[in-house]
Amino acid sequence: IRCLVGVHVPDGGTIYFDGRQHPFSNPDEARKSGIETVHQNLALIDELTVAQNLFLNREIVRRIGPFALLDRKAMKDQARAMLSRLSINVPSVTQRVRRLSGGQRQAISICRAAGSGAKLVVMDEPTAALGVQETANVEALIRKLREQGVSVILISHNFDQV
16 A cells, blocks of 8 residues: 555556556655545644645645735635535534544545545545544545545455445
8 A cells, every 4th residue: 555655666566547557656646646545643733724734735825926825715615615525514614623523533634635636545544543423424424435436445454344
């Protein structure tokens, strides 16, 4: 999996994705090809808002002459649309992530991956630390991705889930 998402360069073999050979040498190359990853540790920043986490390293900017300014309104609007498309409920896109439940945090991480136009989302233990209801919510979110045509590779120790 780490070779598929560009974390490691394979020693041998070939990776084909979307009908083409891809020798990913870093995660950015995998992302540009449409492969996103939801890590077990979520890779969210607690002190940032939901919208800021969704657009971290993908910020929307507007140009004013030679300057690029963050377009916070556009990011908030798009964050609301991304969450709505996946039926994710959070109090507000301006809510700091640290105030969200484990299931909501996991949903934000999945939304971040899927919201960028991913063709494939690799999920590493997406329900490992969640309760029964939060697990059910995340599983519903995974099914919603599938319905929207996004492929999912699910890594889990829960055989029933797989």
